[in-house]
Amino acid sequence: MDGESIATFQFLGLTFNTTNIISGTVAAVIVFLVVFIMSRNLKLRPTGKQNALEWMMDFTNGILRGSMDAKKSTGFGLYAFTLFLFLFVSNEIGLFLQIGWNHVTYLRSPTADPIVTLTFSLITMMLAHYSGVSQLGFKGYFKNTYLTPFKVWLPISIFTEFIDFLTLGLRIYGVIFAGEMLLKIIGGMAFSGGILNMVVAILLALIWQAFSVFLGAIQAFVFVTLTSVYISDKIEVEE
């Protein structure tokens, strides 16, 4: 675990992290396959997997409806749904599957890397600001976002936007990264001593993994909830 290095490669003058590329692709493929299989054979009278899929859609739509009008929330349904599933799978994937070779990890939770979580945070903030401008016009958006409640609030508002962006991304990164690191430490402990160490470590790993599954789900939920809150902040004028 120590001396862990990152495999990178250059393409078109840009630096890519191999681990992130592989992990992200795997997570996306898993999400797509699950949703694809669940959405086969759609019927008016839903059965089994269709019920589950509709429940998931209703779940993310419910998150959106919690913070904005039902009419406005329909446009963001797909985004929230995809975001939730992708983040959820990304959070959980590293818990049971970590592939390393030559001290280089090739597969783990993509969300354990801040660059990934901040990318999603950035996408959310851009979507929120874009929706604000398209809903209220640039003047209305500027007034609603930066000059409310007072005009002198402007510096704080600008600062807040950055804080929102950073906390949204770093929150999920912190939880998942810490979870994975603790798992690695427990794993290292398992092979550090005798059989007793192994037994204790396996128990600890089990408990921590169960807790991490819960944490991953909570973090995906929190991310989507905050996304919908930020979007509604931008598109709805507070009276």
Add this chain to the structure above:
Amino acid sequence: MFSHFLLGAAGAGLYIGDMLFYAILFVVLMAAIAYFAWNPVSAILKERADRIANDMDSAEESRKEAQKLAAERKEALDKSHAEATDIINNAKDSGDRQKALIVDEAQKDAQSLKERAHSDIEQERADAFKGAQNDVAALSIEIASKIVKKELDADSQKELIDSYIEGLGDNK
């Protein structure tokens, strides 16, 4: 490891490539999900909502229809009860009238029959009396004439007897 913690800025620099990759990956994933799952499922959900609304409307309609029919049936039943009572009353009335008529007629008939029988008997009796009177008169005349004839012509008594016997014989 700490390079991670410092947003990768301390170590290998900010991986713009990763950000781009994830943005594109996410958009592609969103498009695929929209095409294969989100839009079909949304369509199904909308169709189901429409269907449910329709079903509820039609259920409401048929409930109203049923209520109307029940009210109509009840009304018809009440009406038929009244009609039946009317019919029975009418029948009773007309039966009573008919009875009275028949009894009257029968009494009249009996009266007239009785009267006619009386007059017939009277007539008969008068006729019989008259016939008897005629017979008695003829017989008296005959006897008288015979007596007269005997007194008138005693000599010819024999002849008289003969003629009488002859007359009897003739009468026989």
